[in-house]
Amino acid sequence: MPFLEEEILDYIHQYGKMASDHVLRLDCERIERMLDRCELTIPKENRFFAVPDHGNIASRVMYGRQDEVHAPICASKLYQNSKSLAYTGACDFGHTSAGWESVISLGIFGLRNRISEYAARADEGTEAFYDNLLRVYDAALRFMRRAADVALAAGKQEMARGLRELCEHAPSNLFEAMQTSIVYYVLQQYFDGTVLRTLGRPDGLFYPFYEKADKADADLLIADYIAEIDRLKAVANIPFALGGSDENGVDLTNALSYAFLHAYGSAQTQNVKLHLLWNEKTPHDFVEAAFRYIRSGNNSIVFMSDRCVISALEGQGVTHRDAARYHIVGCYECGGDEELTCSCNARVNVPKALELALNGGRDMLTGELLGLENNGCLDSYEALFEEFCRQLSYLCGCAMELTDLFEAEYAKIHSAPILSATYCSALEKAGDLYCDYTAKYNSSSLNALGLATAADSLAAIRKAVFEDRTVSLARFVEILKSNWENEEHFRLLIKNKYPKYGMGDARTDAIAKRIVDVLSDSVRCKPNAKGGKWRLGLFSINWRWAFGEKTAASADGRCLGEPISQNTGASFGCDREGATPHLLSVASIDATRVPNGAIADIDLHSSAVRGENGIRALVSSLEGYFSLGGFAVHYNVLDTETLMDARKHPEKYPNLQVRLCGWNVRYTLLSEKEQMEFIERSTR
Amino acid sequence: MKGRISGIKRMEIHDGEGLRTTVFFKGCPLRCLWCHNPESLSFERQVAYFKGKCISCGACRGEQSAEAAERCPTGALWVYGMEYEAEALAALLSADAPFFGEKGGVTLSGGECLAQPEFAVALAKALFDRGIGVYIDTCGHAKREVLENLIPYTEKFLYDVKAMDEAVHLRCTGKGNARILENLSFLCERGCRVEIRYPLVKGYNDGECEKIAEFLLGLKGIEKIKVLQYHSFAASRYEALEMPCHLPSEETLLEDVERAVAVFKSFGLPAVNGAKED
Structure with missing residues (x-):
């Protein structure tokens, strides 16, 4: 660790005490000191030079400042309500792409010189920005020279030669291009933070x-x-x-x-x-x-x-x-060239919007008013769907408003000088990507979670309440509030026998498509706090577990606390008709409205x-x-692990297929002995 | 024209080339001792009871009927034998057309698809008219005219040959093989594309390999001979359908299949191991 604890605390607490470029100046000073002071060792197995992360100093500074800057926002009702996980909002320092064409074609040396070219043409008042960047890139080149010496001492000729060349030229061969990619990764990830x-x-x-x-x-x-x-x-x-x-x-x-x-x-x-x-x-x-x-x-x-x-x-x-x-950037989130995607800012719990619609805008678990009040008069499926849309749109609004509040404070929290030097837009506008929003596209992103859970729930209410009339809406709501108490038969009937998104059922798929359209109308291209636009995403990754824990029983047969559906796909087990109907369902939504990923x-x-x-x-x-x-x-x-789990929890894998002898069968339909044999076979 | 089927499988790769949807026709004239699709043997609608899935909720009121199956919340009671109009079924099957690519399509299987002749022809034609390639997976025990009517709409026949010896065939399948072999010769003479499937069951038809090879040598247009490995995995469905299960207990080993493939190859025939290759 090249820093003393009090030095780190100093970098955290000094934010925003002076001019607006203060955070950038402080961060550049910190990066320079880290680069000059960090210990360099070359592990034997390395062909390319890389260093380990140095105690998360950069992220400690960033998150330490964030806690202080955001404290007043966190006291607001808007933030407190987000703890229900009906919606959330946040800054995103975690999803960026470098301007890779610049990085590899210019190298660290060339990036430094490009900054200096911009500095030579700088208008009055913008010199400080370029000086800060130069300071960091000069330190980066010193760091690489030092690394070359250490490499040479360790007998790594190729590495030492490559690093020395890269201190004076753009990459000229494949080794140097790859070494540039790795050095850049280290600089941005560990030093810029x-x-x-x-x-x-x-x-x-x-x-x-x-x-x-x-x-x-x-x-x-x-x-x-x-x-x-x-x-x-x-x-x-x-x-x-x-x-x-x-x-x-x-x-x-x-x-x-x-x-x-x-x-x-x-x-x-x-x-x-x-x-x-x-x-x-x-x-x-x-x-x-x-x-x-x-x-x-x-x-x-x-x-x-x-x-x-x-x-x-x-x-x-x-x-x-x-x-x-x-x-x-990361899983499935796409951004254009020189776009700061911020793909994981805000989240909305789509099944929760239905929960609120059915419960007068209140959380079924806590009774808190999280959504919009209503008079409970939902006498047709269309009326219910309209009310659901109203709540969903409101939750999107809350998630975006909260995120906008947080994102308006980047200038007091974090700058990204190493990254900024790779974006032409940042160099032209003479400002940092985070502090000054100088990306060509300053996006904020909202991910909607639980599309399938919501679509299946709406389909189930439509069928049971408004078509088959097997239960009244009021009674159905009571059943959900009680978490299906004494209604296991009804729950399983819905879960196993009702049409679901993921089976290629056109009517249910149409509900999912409508939900995506409503989400898109509520989110897409709305202005954010950074002079850019909001984008919609439909992935839930492992967040769906936490969100599920705070979501009441849903009408699709899901119990209180169970995870909501994964990404843009079917709920667990609802892909039981096979992969092609599953793909048909997912393809039925308009994904051209979902740049953050479907x-x-x-x-x-x-x-x-x-x-x-x-x-x-x-x-x-x-x-x-x-x-x-x-x-x-x-x-x-x-593989085997899944097969073992499927044996213990067949309900989770109704569509897991195995090959027998010229055809497939569903794994869960096999006897225990047969299942065990497949497990054995899969370990061979 | 209505037909009865026991199931549909989508994104199937084992019933022909490419990504396919397989339609299992209900009912079969043969009774192969090793049959893996007991739900496809009877031409009647059947209600199976999968004990492992039953939660004893009482919704069925102890009845094992189609109506009770509708009330069953877990699928422990399962109806085999949905009825479809050929046109309606073709429309349903064409949902997967975007996935079939150049080689894929629909395979009519069973049970025995030729045992519902008018329906099979109507369905094959309806699919053909939609530009979907149709494969016929058959045991060959059918009237000549049924095959003749299907030829215009069929891209390829997947044709079972289980034994050459009439007595062995009778013992294993309940029927003789004269008509089956004649039909096969007929398809080859007509220039149809044919792939042979030989399910290898130890102690039953494993002695038939050379004789089958000799017979096939005399035929033209055999694209492939696929030797299928036998497993006894269908027991749970026999039990669910309360059907007596005569499945052979000894399973075919991979080596056995390889040996049979080698025999066919020694005759210059294009044999493959079905357990490895599709």
């Missing part, structure tokens, strides 16, 4: 160097690069993207895309994730190769549709050129997609889904 959630598109970025390289050497380098990335400390994981298309629609898959895919597929990494950017012209054998890796147990490949993503970004006002160069998670057993024909089927399921307008899809080919 702004979480970097993508390495960009290496098949495009590194191609000019790859072309000139010996191919066997290059393959080794790629494998070593991936191994090095795997060793870096990451918040969640470190993604990179392959493929894609340019602004004229020309497919960008090249020889390096294949080399990276094969190196990644063989690497068996836990930390590195791949986004495969698909378009109609993506070579078949490239997609097939990706599926082979997925099937062999490599589950960290996500497919993205260029057409849908580009169209969704253009809908936000991103230019076609910038949209075609999109990045994915994702289907498809579970398949490896034996159900075996052999060459299994690959063929996987490819055509993907192509079908994207031709129908799908945004992103993640295939899970399941």
Whole structure:
């Protein structure tokens, strides 16, 4: 740890005491001192230079300031109500892409010189910004020189030579380009403290160097690069993207895309994730190769549709050129070139909006008024749906308002000088990406959770109350409030026998589509606090567990506290008709209105997609889904662990299929002995 | 034209090429001892009872009927034998057309799809008219004219050959094989695309390999011979349907399949191991 505890506290408490550029100046001073003081050691296994994170100093400073700055907002009713998890709002320091084309083409040396070129042309009053950035980049170059010496002392000739070259030139070969990528990651992630959630598109970025390289050497380098990335400390994981298309629609898959895919597929990494950017012209054998890796147990490949993503970004006002160069920060969230996506600001609990609609705007668990009061007169399905929309729109408003309050305070919390120097927009506007909102697109994002839970619940009420008339709405609400007390038969009937989103049932899918349209109307392109626009996302990842715990029983047969549905897919077990109906349902929503990500998670057993024909089927399921307008899809080919869990909890896996002898059967329909045998077989 | 089916499986890869939807017709003229689809044997609607899924809620009032199955909240009571108009079923099946790609489509299987001849032809035609490729998965025990009527709408036949020896065939399936082999020859003469499926069941038809190979050598247009591995996994469904279960207890090993594949290959026939390749 290069800092004393009191020094860190000083950086936290000094914010905002002077001029508005004070945070940037303080952060640059801190970064410079960290770079100059940090200990450098080179682990034996490293081919590329990287350092470990230094005690989270940057994030401690950032979050320490945030706690103080946000304290008054946290005392507000708006924030207190968000603890119910009907909605939440937050700053997002965690989802950024660098201007990777600048980083790799210029190198750290070139980035520094570009700042100095801008500084030479600076207007009065903007010099301080460039001086701050120069201070940090000069320190970065000193840090790299020091690293070169340590590398040389450790007998790492290639590393030492590369680092020395990079202190004086832009990268000139594949090793140096890769070393630049890793050094940049370290600088932004550990020293700047702004979480970097993508390495960009290496098949495009590194191609000019790859072309000139010996191919066997290059393959080794790629494998070593991936191994090095795997060793870096990451918040969640470190993604990179392959493929894609340019602004004229020309497919960008090249020889390096294949080399990276094969190196990644063989690497068996836990930390590195791949986004495969698909378009109609993506070579078949490239997609097939990706599926082979997925099937062999490599589950960290996500497919993205260029057409849908580009169209969704253009809908936000991103230019076609910038949209075609999109990045994915983290899981599925797409942003255009020079867009600060802030993909995880706000969240809205969609099933909660229905809970509020059914309960006069009040939380069923606490009785708190979280939504809008109503007179409870819901005498038709349409009236209920309208009321649900009113509450949903209100919750979106709350989530955005709270986030806007938080985001208006970035200038007192965090600056990102290392990152800012990679964005032309920040250099042109002479301001920091966070403190001064200088990204070309300053987005804020809202993720709606539990789409399927809400759609299935509305469908269940429509059928039971307004169509079959088996129960009154008032009684149904009482049943939900009691968490299905003495109504287990009714609950299971709904859960197992009613139509659900994920089964390709057009009427239920239409409800989901309407919900997405309402969400989109409430969120999309609304102005945020940063001079940019709000974006909608439909992923829930593991938040759905916490949100489920605070959500009353829902009309789809879900019990109080159970997780709500995952991402944009079906509720658990509601994919029981198979993968294609599941994909049909997800593709039925208008994902071009959801640039922050709409994702289907498809579970398949490896034996159900075996052999060459299994690959063929996987490819055509993907192509079908994207031709129908799908945004992103993640295939899970399941393994022993899942089979074991399915044996203990069959209700969680009604559609888990296994291959018998020329056909598939549902795993849960097999006897215990048969299930055990599959488990044994899967361990062979 | 109405037909009765026991189930539909989507994104199926084992019943032909590409991504397919398989329609299981209800009812079969054969009674193969190793049958894995007991719910497809009878032509009548059946209600199965899966004991493991029953929560003893009493909603069925102890009845095992279609009406009681509707009230069953867990699917412990399950009706096999939905009825469809061919047109309506074709419309339903075409939902997956965007996923079929170049090679995929719909496979009519069973049970025995040829045992509901008018329905099978109407369905195949309705699918064909929608541009969907149709495969026919058959045991071959049907009148010649049924096959003839299907040929115009069928992309490929998946054709079972279980034994050459008439007595073995009779013992294993309850019927002789003369008509089956004649129909196979007929399809080949007509230039149809045919893939042979040979379910290898130890102690029953594993001695038939060479004889089958010799017969197939005399036929034209056999694209592939797939040797299928036998498992005894269908026992729970026999129990649920209260049907006597005569499933052979000895399972076919991977080595057995490989051996059979080698025999076919020694005759120059294009055999594959169905447990590995599809």
